[in-house]
Amino acid sequence: MSVMIKSAPEAAPEAATDDRPTVLETRGLTKAFGGLVAVNNASLLFRERQTHAIIGPNGAGKSTFVHLLTGHLSPSGGQVLFMGADITHQPAHKVARLGIGRSYQKTNVFPSFTCFENCRLAAQSRLSTSMRFLRPAKAYRETNDLADWALDLCGLKLRRDRIAASMSYGEQRQLEIGMVLATGPKVLVLDEPLAGMGKEESEMMVGLLKELGTRFPLILIEHDMDAVFSLAEVLTVMVNGTVIESGPVEAIRASQAVQDAYLGDGAEAY
Amino acid sequence: MDFWFSLIQILNGVQYGLLLFLVASGLTLIFGIMGIINLAHGSFYMLGAYLAYWLAAKTGSLTMAVALSLPIAALVGYVIESLLVRTLYRRDHLDQVLLTYGLILIFNESQRMLWGSDVHGVQVPALLDWSIRLNETLSYPVYRLAVSGVCAVLAVGMWVVIQRTRFGMWVRAGASNREMVAALGIDVKLLFGVVFAAGAALAGLSGAIAAPMNSVYPGMGESVLIICFVVVVIGGVGSIKGAFLGALLIGLADTFGKVFVPDFASFTVYAVMAAVLLWKPRGLFA
Amino acid sequence: MTDRLPRPLALLLLALLAVLVLYPLFGPMLFPEKHTFLLQKLTGIMILAILAMSLDLLVGVAGLVSLGHAAFFGLGGYMLAILSPQYDAANIWVVLPLALLAVAGAAALVGFLSIRTSGIYFIMVTLAFGQMGFYLFNDTKLAGGSDGAYIMVKPAVEIAGYALVKLGSKQSFYYVVLGLFVGVYFFFRMLLASPFGRVVRAIGVNENRVRGLGFNPALYKLVAFTIGGTVAGLSGFLAATQYGFVNPSMLSWHHSGEALVMVILGGMGTLFGPVLGAFVFELARLGFESMTEHWLALMGAMVIAIVLLLPKGLAGLLLQVFGDPEPKAEEEE
Known part of the structure; x- marks a missing residue:
């Protein structure tokens, strides 16, 4: 599998066309558990009132990325910037107070x-x-x-x-x-909000997420491709801990690397 | 402090540490593998000691008494596991604490019914009832050396069983990841029963061989239990290696504490524990 | 879980409270021979109920299973013994705050060290610290060593030289303890309804989620641990006042275990449950003691039976009977 690493440390590809202010940014974010690198050098930008979905197969490092973003894990390298301020090693409760609101994969009410x-x-x-x-x-x-x-x-x-x-x-x-x-919160980080839902429940949730997308910057980890394509403006694809593509949804959909690495088997419909 | 005196203290500390290891290893494995916090573990130590006292008086031979108390403790452990402890595997720690606390009360009261509330001494067997002369004033009892020897042999034996046998593989698998045991197709019921019985047997044996040194008395199980908790916490729950180092550390700390700060002797072990926890909240080898 | 009890249950508890309030009036008629004994017994039980409530804040609410809680109970009692002049009455306005302050300090220190650990470590570590407290008084000459110490004269409760109550009078002391017992109950009710209480209650269910919402669980647990320890100290102070005597067994882990049994027997996290637990436990002890000298074995069997048959305690049973307004908390992973 030829994987192209396109995550430049400074700016994501859509930077030139999008002038909404950056809310959250990661620079070279890395997390290793012993020898296993769960997240490798991830540099991403998340903008004001933008819905940004992160997709990737199981074990791609998406959840670890969320943990790093929200302070539930401390990264081995790299930085997390929130409204320009470095929050890299802040504990989870402080990150939450700063305004990064996070939901959990498993229901946690x-x-x-x-x-x-x-x-x-x-x-x-x-x-x-x-x-x-x-x-x-x-x-x-x-x-x-x-x-x-x-x-x-x-x-x-x-x-x-x-x-x-x-x-x-x-x-x-x-x-x-x-x-x-x-x-x-000032930004929402939602870890698989549609996981385990029936069709009707999903539709309801997608409606809610659309509504929230008009009010908040939304970072969405999701497996449901229908939902992702109907919600997200920007799409990031992770495989094996590495960001292989990040950009506007249309561009990613056309990307050969993504097709090969990920969309190829999971989402033939596209 | 002169050389021979220090040597005696070190020997005592190591001997106490090895004895603690035999009790604590069972405690740590029972938690690591079965997920059970067993407050009644010290009661097996007491059971061993009282059996040694009682059987030695009946048979006239401490060796015989020790040899008999081992299987009896194992049997009692096995029965308790299959009657009561088995119901606790899916319950939380709180229920385990309470049920095994209830067991302690029953153990203590049974001991009082069977053997009364007096303190009893146990005779050191004649063969070992002599001392090695170190200098003009100091000598060291051979029985203590023998206890250290037995404990060391058992510790090595345990290491061989755990590292080299199929059963040991199960134990290691269970201690590092409890879910794995079931996934490997191991007979969990059997494994748990054997681990619990083996832990009880080791505790019982420790109590039996320690009886001639410390005498037997009501409540003796609990003081050992709590020290062993300290050992397990220091070493890291589920870790045999941790239990071994923790036991030696506590054995030496206790012995030297009694020499240097006799008024606060019982304190030293807890101070060591607090220091370790400040440094590593999950113990040395968790 | 809301702060309200179902109405019939609240009425039942009020009725029981009324019995306690009126007991000194009808006691001598009902039990002419045993009245004084029962009055003292009830006083002692209410003191233990305060201890059980304070432990419930830790175990039932914050999810902190402490097996060293009696250390704070004992410390509260010992502080009175240490601070009391030998042949004179101590001034309650001085010794009580000092005693509570000392216990709070000890609880904060032990809490600080213990709260870094969790689960089984927390159980073992609190047990070990409790024993440390036990040996502090057992092995050193601090206050009589293993023999304990006497408080010859009960503390004086005076304002400008005028005695408000005489703690030496068994009946007055009964009402003082009753007042404190009810006061502590409402104090905890207030605490549980406050923003602090809501956070602590949530920590007991799912600590990580609370962290994700922006609260630092360690801090809240530490404060809860300190409050629980201090109230345990109050109950120990009262016990020392009642018996005029302290000894190391007040701090022993058996005593911690008994308090834990009261909490579980009564139904943890419910506050009124542990109170009932204290009454049932102590009355069962009284009954067993009168039956056999080996009553401890019966207590042990009772404890095991509770674990196996009544996992939600008496409160769970009562809430079921009287219609719990809401389903109970589900088991969390």
């Missing part, structure tokens, strides 16, 4: 909390600190408003007081995103 309580907890991260012991959490108006706003946006307004565990899988995935929204 708090099952015994109601929808609202889940979002309210997330919204508490907007308080300067949650080391507040006296007043009940429900008495913080701004937190409540933010939680309700997030519930509304993720389409769970009518499920407000349902216990998370009693909801359908698709609704729990929505709530997962609602929680990210409630943290008041």
Whole structure:
């Protein structure tokens, strides 16, 4: 397999045609576990109000990349820049506070909390600190408003007081995103938001993601090619830890390297 | 401090460390392979010690008593594993802590019913009941050397079994990755039963051979248990190598602590543990 | 899990509380011979219920399974013994804050070291630190060594020389403990409903997710551990006041184990459950003790039976009977 490494350290290919400001950037980002290089020298740009999908076969290093981006893992080399500031070795909770909101591949809501309580907890991260012991959490108006706003946006307004565990899988995935929204993020990093969903649930989620794409820069890890092509403006393809292509969706779709390496077996329809 | 005195302390520390290793290795393997935190492990040590005391009095021979207490401890371990511990594999640590805590209460009370609350001494066998003279004032009891020897032989034996046999391969596979055991098509029930029984047997044997040095008394199992927890935490849960080094470290720290800071002797081992945890929160070899 | 209990359950608990409030009035009529004994027993149980609630904050809420909690209980008691003048009454306004401060400091230190670890390490490490505390008082001459120490005169609760209550009076002390017991319960309820409590509750379910939302779990766990330890210290202080005596076994890991059993027996994470657990556990002990001298074996069997038959504790049972308003937390990976 001839893989062409096109990730130049400075600028991604679409830089010339896109003048929206850069929100998040990685420079030569690398993570090695012992001898295994999970992410190799990845340099990517993520822009304001742009939906950027990262695709690649299982084990391509996408999830590791997300962990590096959000501080859940510390990289072995390279940098992560958020609004121009170096956040490379910041711990996950600080990264989240800076405004990089992240959802998880596996549903990670708090099952015994109601929808609202889940979002309210997330919204508490907007308080300067949650080391507040006296007043009940429900008495913080701004937190409540933010939680309700997030519930509304993720389409769970009518499920407000349902216990998370009693909801359908698709609704729990929505709530997962609602929680990210409630943290008041500046950029959304969504790790396989469509994983495990039925057709109807998927369509609903794609609609939600489209809506979010108009408000936030969206970084999307996804396997569902239909969804990716209907949502993303920019596409990055990773194989074996390496970014083999990154650019506007149309260009990537035409790329021979990508066809060979990835799209060839998984997405004949394209 | 003069040479012979230091030598005695080092020998004592190593001897204590080796003994701790025999108990702690079972504890660490039972957790590493079976995922069980077994508070009742020290009770097998106590069981061994009381069996040695009781059987030595009955048979007149400590060797015989030790030889008998080993299979008895193994059997008791096997029965407890198959009756109670087996129900805990899918439960969380909290349930394991509680159930094995309940077992301790039953063990302790059974001990009181069978043998009373007195402290008993156990006679060193005549063959080993002499000392090596070091200088005018100091001598070293041969029995302690023999205990060190037995422990060392057992430690080497354990190493051979774990490194060189098929069963040992299972054990290693289980300790490094518990899911792997089932995937390899190993008879998990058998493996767990044997590991638990072997751990119980080693603890029982340690208690039996230590009995002539330390005497037997109610609650003795728990003091050993807690020191062994310290050993396991220092070494890294599931690591035999860690348990070995941890045991020697604690053996020496305890012995020298008693010499240098007698008022805070019991403290030294915990201070060592705190230091190791500050440095490596998951132990030396996790 | 919301902060509300189902109404019938709340009423039942209130009724039980009313029994406690009224007991000193009807006790002498019902149990003319055993009244004083029962009054003291109930006082002791309420003190242990405070201990159980404080452990529930760690085990049931924050997911921190501590097996060294009694160390803080014992330390609270020892602080009273150490700070009390030999033949005089200590001033409660001085000794109580000092004792709690000392316990809080110890809990923060132990917490700082232990919270770096998790799961089984946390269990073992707290056990080891607990034993360290035990040996501190057992092996050194700090306060009577293994024999323990007496508090000859109970602390004085005075304002401007006027005695508010006499702790020496068994009935007054009963009401003081009852008041603190109820106060601690509502203190924890307040805590659990606060932003802090919500974060800690979430950490107990899924620590990593809480981190991803922007909270530093280590910090919240440390504060929870310190608060739990300090309240345990309060309960130890009360125990020392009641018995006028402290000894190292207050700190022993058996005592930690018993507190843990109370929490589990009652139903962890529910706060009222561990309180019930303390009552049932102590009354069972009383019953077993009167049956056989080998009552510890029966306690052991009871503990094993609880683990096997009642994994959600009495509270789980009650919430089921009285209609839990919401399903319980599901098992997390």
